Amino acid sequence: MSQTLRDRLFDEIDQWTLIDPHTHINPNQPASETLADILGYHYYTELAHSAGLPRDRIESPDLSPKEKVALLVPTLESLDNTVQVSWLIEMTQQLFGFKGDRVTASNWESLYEAAAQRMRQPNWSTQVLEKSRLRAVFLTNDFDDRLDGFDSAIYVPCLRTDDLVFKLSEPEVLQRLARATSRMPESAESLHAAIGSLFEYFSAHGARACAISLPPGFAPSPVSKTAADRALAQLLARGSDADPAARRELSHFVFWTLAGFCADFNLPFDLMIGVNRNVYTSGVYQGRDLFDSRVSLIQYGELFNAFPQVTFPISVLASVTNQELVAYSWIFPNVMTLGHWWYSNTPSMIEHDAAARLEAVPKTKQIGYYSDMYKLEFALPKFAMYKRMLAKVLAERFVIDRLWPEDRAVALARQILCENVERVFGSAAAQG
Amino acid sequence: MSQTLRDRLFDEIDQWTLIDPHTHINPNQPASETLADILGYHYYTELAHSAGLPRDRIESPDLSPKEKVALLVPTLESLDNTVQVSWLIEMTQQLFGFKGDRVTASNWESLYEAAAQRMRQPNWSTQVLEKSRLRAVFLTNDFDDRLDGFDSAIYVPCLRTDDLVFKLSEPEVLQRLARATSRMPESAESLHAAIGSLFEYFSAHGARACAISLPPGFAPSPVSKTAADRALAQLLARGSDADPAARRELSHFVFWTLAGFCADFNLPFDLMIGVNRNVYTSGVYQGRDLFDSRVSLIQYGELFNAFPQVTFPISVLASVTNQELVAYSWIFPNVMTLGHWWYSNTPSMIEHDAAARLEAVPKTKQIGYYSDMYKLEFALPKFAMYKRMLAKVLAERFVIDRLWPEDRAVALARQILCENVERVFGSAAAQG
Amino acid sequence: MSQTLRDRLFDEIDQWTLIDPHTHINPNQPASETLADILGYHYYTELAHSAGLPRDRIESPDLSPKEKVALLVPTLESLDNTVQVSWLIEMTQQLFGFKGDRVTASNWESLYEAAAQRMRQPNWSTQVLEKSRLRAVFLTNDFDDRLDGFDSAIYVPCLRTDDLVFKLSEPEVLQRLARATSRMPESAESLHAAIGSLFEYFSAHGARACAISLPPGFAPSPVSKTAADRALAQLLARGSDADPAARRELSHFVFWTLAGFCADFNLPFDLMIGVNRNVYTSGVYQGRDLFDSRVSLIQYGELFNAFPQVTFPISVLASVTNQELVAYSWIFPNVMTLGHWWYSNTPSMIEHDAAARLEAVPKTKQIGYYSDMYKLEFALPKFAMYKRMLAKVLAERFVIDRLWPEDRAVALARQILCENVERVFGSAAAQG
Numbered sequence A, B, C: 001m002s003q004t005l006r007d008r009l010f011d012e013i014d015q016w017t018l019i020d021p022h023t024h025i026n027p028n029q030p031a032s033e034t035l036a037d038i039l040g041y042h043y044y045t046e047l048a049h050s051a052g053l054p055r056d057r058i059e060s061p062d063l064s065p066k067e068k069v070a071l072l073v074p075t076l077e078s079l080d081n082t083v084q085v086s087w088l089i090e091m092t093q094q095l096f097g098f099k100g101d102r103v104t105a106s107n108w109e110s111l112y113e114a115a116a117q118r119m120r121q122p123n124w125s126t127q128v129l130e131k132s133r134l135r136a137v138f139l140t141n142d143f144d145d146r147l148d149g150f151d152s153a154i155y156v157p158c159l160r161t162d163d164l165v166f167k168l169s170e171p172e173v174l175q176r177l178a179r180a181t182s183r184m185p186e187s188a189e190s191l192h193a194a195i196g197s198l199f200e201y202f203s204a205h206g207a208r209a210c211a212i213s214l215p216p217g218f219a220p221s222p223v224s225k226t227a228a229d230r231a232l233a234q235l236l237a238r239g240s241d242a243d244p245a246a247r248r249e250l251s252h253f254v255f256w257t258l259a260g261f262c263a264d265f266n267l268p269f270d271l272m273i274g275v276n277r278n279v280y281t282s283g284v285y286q287g288r289d290l291f292d293s294r295v296s297l298i299q300y301g302e303l304f305n306a307f308p309q310v311t312f313p314i315s316v317l318a319s320v321t322n323q324e325l326v327a328y329s330w331i332f333p334n335v336m337t338l339g340h341w342w343y344s345n346t347p348s349m350i351e352h353d354a355a356a357r358l359e360a361v362p363k364t365k366q367i368g369y370y371s372d373m374y375k376l377e378f379a380l381p382k383f384a385m386y387k388r389m390l391a392k393v394l395a396e397r398f399v400i401d402r403l404w405p406e407d408r409a410v411a412l413a414r415q416i417l418c419e420n421v422e423r424v425f426g427s428a429a430a431q432g
Helices: A002-013 A035-039 A042-050 A065-079 A083-096 A108-120 A124-131 A162-166 A171-181 A188-204 A225-241 A244-265 A297-306 A319-331 A347-358 A376-400 A406-424 A426-431 B002-013 B035-039 B042-050 B065-079 B083-096 B108-119 B124-131 B162-166 B171-181 B188-204 B225-241 B244-264 B297-306 B319-331 B347-358 B376-400 B406-424 B426-431 C002-013 C035-039 C042-050 C065-079 C083-096 C108-120 C124-131 C162-166 C171-181 C188-204 C225-241 C244-265 C297-306 C319-331 C347-358 C376-400 C406-424 C426-431
Strands: A018-020 A134-138 A158-160 A209-214 A269-273 A312-316 A335-338 B018-020 B134-138 B158-160 B209-214 B269-273 B312-316 B335-338 C018-020 C134-138 C158-160 C209-214 C269-273 C312-316 C335-338
Touching: A002 A376, A002 A406, A018 A376, A018 A406, A035 A042, A035 A065, A035 A083, A035 A108, A042 A065, A042 A083, A042 C319, A065 A083, A065 A108, A083 A108, A083 A124, A083 A376, A108 A124, A124 A134, A124 A376, A134 A376, A158 A188, A162 A171, A162 A209, A162 A244, A171 A188, A171 A225, A188 A225, A188 A244, A209 A244, A225 A244, A244 A269, A244 A297, A269 A297, A297 A312, A297 A319, A312 A319, A319 A335, A319 A347, A319 B042, A319 B319, A319 C319, A347 A376, A347 B347, A347 C347, A376 A406, B002 B376, B002 B406, B018 B376, B018 B406, B035 B042, B035 B065, B035 B083, B035 B108, B042 B065, B042 B083, B065 B083, B065 B108, B083 B108, B083 B124, B083 B376, B108 B124, B124 B134, B124 B376, B134 B376, B158 B188, B162 B171, B162 B209, B162 B244, B171 B188, B171 B225, B188 B225, B188 B244, B209 B244, B225 B244, B244 B269, B244 B297, B269 B297, B297 B312, B297 B319, B312 B319, B319 B335, B319 B347, B319 C042, B319 C319, B347 B376, B347 C347, B376 B406, C002 C376, C002 C406, C018 C376, C018 C406, C035 C042, C035 C065, C035 C083, C035 C108, C042 C065, C042 C083, C065 C083, C065 C108, C083 C108, C083 C124, C083 C376, C108 C124, C124 C134, C124 C376, C134 C376, C158 C188, C162 C171, C162 C209, C162 C244, C171 C188, C171 C225, C188 C225, C188 C244, C209 C244, C225 C244, C244 C269, C244 C297, C269 C297, C297 C312, C297 C319, C312 C319, C319 C335, C319 C347, C347 C376, C376 C406
Parallel strands: A018 A134, A158 A209, A209 A269, A269 A312, A312 A335, B018 B134, B158 B209, B209 B269, B269 B312, B312 B335, C018 C134, C158 C209, C209 C269, C269 C312, C312 C335
Antiparallel strands: none
């Protein structure tokens, strides 16, 4: 009973055309060119590396795309239990007409050709968007990205601010900021103005969110302009040799400034909380980051209190923080739940975390899912994974446990997958 | 199969008459007078606020009860996924004859009148107790409450000690203690005696437990009388300006003193661990508290070792602490599990936490549930939620997974819902 | 459907002959002599104590085995909900022909005799191994154990190193090291050599792993030989009065040295992370240890980076650390998951933790289970508990949710229960 019920709910949910509110898509090359773009995704390279393939072979600069796929395919056997590989299989079946249930040394070449053939079609990215039922995807733009040359109704700009907050003490980042804003900031005042001009540019070009990922130890607090002046002066004088306290002061000043501009420009501030960068120093590209689950949203209490007019959609990296996210979203009007991130983006974690959110957070304050993808082909299987878990939770915990009619469960799914995304991320997205 | 099994178990479990071992009921006004007492419960006001209703409107002093309900009802639409709203619906159906499955702008007025009519009946609170199959509810008494004028076999006094431990440095609390015990404590000795006289009074009036809620950072330890004398002297001299170290010393002294009197007066000491007060400073009344899940029961190791003769029924606010609670209850004779508290009092949390307890803690050391209610009408739907999850866990993890006969599963439920409450909280409760 | 599917999967899984990669078996007395060896297991004495039986009665030196059983049996009634007692029942049914589903005051004596009769048979331990379908069990050897007099193909030595790392400042431990290596270490250099000679001895005698249990606060880091020399000198001069910093330095030096020798001798280094020893100071023997769930694998980041050539099979005590274990195993080639330890070795914890591992960690990097037993009779019911949960996860999350054919699910189980154990712990085990 429960299984057919789940299937019915999934079939309903799977029909809607969605906006993907967080991706790393390059709008000038949104889809893949070969299967190497797919298998080169860090989810596969890091797992292949973890299962024993040496990094220097994976990252050899001499590999052609086809050689890269040939190198990686044999490792899939060790990984075929993972949901990450199930994304690959579902994608190849749905997008490339693959008939098997495993990609192996004996069948990958024909798949490679079939994929390449489709990817060469001039409207391939449009086809993928249509097959994936996406009408817009949010980007992750560096603060100095140029936001032209693409359709911002489909590829919606977002201002990603990790570099500004955590790397401003690197001379090269400061130079980038100076170039982007046409002057080198020399005081807290001019740094504030420089950041403001970034918001003006992004806002004028259709940006719909400001976003940042944060380490578990970060606890934002305001910094006076005097203290920021002092910290910036030291930074300008000593660069990367500035002492850690000064760098920390500046981080906090910039972070607080960003929150202020989110208020001024009416942009949600996506906080992705909990990542430790570069823990595995010999890991493959993008496969070095991990986490410390000892983090609490109480670190953000002062921020949430200080900016009641800013909406904070929040992703947590550790599932053990999910209950705090539920509680903070249940109490704070300006805090809401945002998707299932990275190491929590697997079926059992999604099921656990989504169930807790759906039963206690106002339904208007939950953004169900985003793909976090680098290439468009991944939205389809990732969203499908989420929708299956959502259908499971709705079937078991609402239709069965709470005796809801099925259409009410479907309407709840629609609220968190469609309506909230459009309302929270505003009109640009709604037009997308 | 599992669904009908769950229903059968629930039907059995739902027939028993219970004691509710922790509530905030006012024995002189235990039930609601209008639906505003129901919708004014912080679970609804804080969710309504979180979903966008301004606090000044919710807390406007000019609102009549009917206006308050009229204000809050439209926000229920945004919250109707939450289990908190499902309590409301089940209660209105069971207690007020409501036929719908949502309370809306178009049907609330007739519900309001139907509820008011029943609430006006002189024996309404008795009716609610009977319909809810409760024969006693435990109170949460301030240390200076007068414990007369009500039937303490039904409304069982409990000494709540948050103020004594955490607010004794407020002059007003010290005055209350002086008034309640007829003298101002001037030394550790006389403070000890004052607390002792509170225990005498409470014990003589049928109190069955001492209770306290504790912030995540608290780690009790003994304080010498000399140190306590010094701290109290500073407090008496400087009031709220006493330095934090002195206030902390005094908190610890009072806490340890309470544990000692629990031993002397043979009272269980309910510890409700993990709440941070007033995190959301602009929240509605009682809707400001949150938590930091980074807490460990090892903070209480010294206490559990020092007072083997005191029973500590323990509630944890964060579900991630539940496994520690299971382990500490499995090892320490004087530690037991107590209900599902606040942010962990939702179905998926209850299911997770109850399953872990039922499979590893002696069955004699688990208190299944308490309602934490402020008005009697809430016991019925809250206990029903718990019993459904209990029936689910028993069906899936005992009858199915472990091949238990159903009557054995029912007997286990009876142990943790009835027998343990009566045994642990003693004869007064047993007579209730 | 799901139930019969689970049964089919379990029946397949239950047929294989396994290696148990972590136990506390004494190879010279591997099986029990009376039921007192079974009921004297700390899982029963600590629960009986927790449920009210005084420690001095449980640990009375005057008790005969039969008296001990007579003392403990009546407490089983309070514990019969626990999975620990279900191990007892399943074991007595499977190994001693017990027909009941509870051991009580009225039936234990005949069970005691039936068990004693079988245990007296000269090949009892072999019978138990066969009935339990085990072909080898790993031991937990003190560093100064003599490794002869038993068949190391069946009883596989492992070098347990808690004493070396955490108790070297106790004169008695230092003496044991001196005796085992024929000289007292007087410098970092000679301490290094002494540890090396232990590895030589263990390796020559078929040891297949080095292992250690670690407190939640431990964070390994390298220590220079100069610092270690200084710390050791202080230790030799002052014994247990050496200051904590010196003892800590030495702990870290020894730990890092062990990891180095694991590399040299090609031994996996089992890390069992998270136990606080002796928290309940008045607990029964082996029933005093608990944990603090505030631990992170980031504490081991430096270690994992420093020893890429060492395999670290990792057990975590707190289920809330399981997601970190999944993530670290997913990224680091030298980190893998190892069983379900102690307070996490209960069905709901296993289900939760195994599901997360199976969906995201390469299947070649998971060791499904070990029994941790002190007597051979426990492998059967403990492994059965694990296999049931594994069958449940595979049925629900792979066959149903991901549409896997059943034989593929069975092959995945075989990988983590058989193949990985043989590959990771090497040829000695494979010959076992």
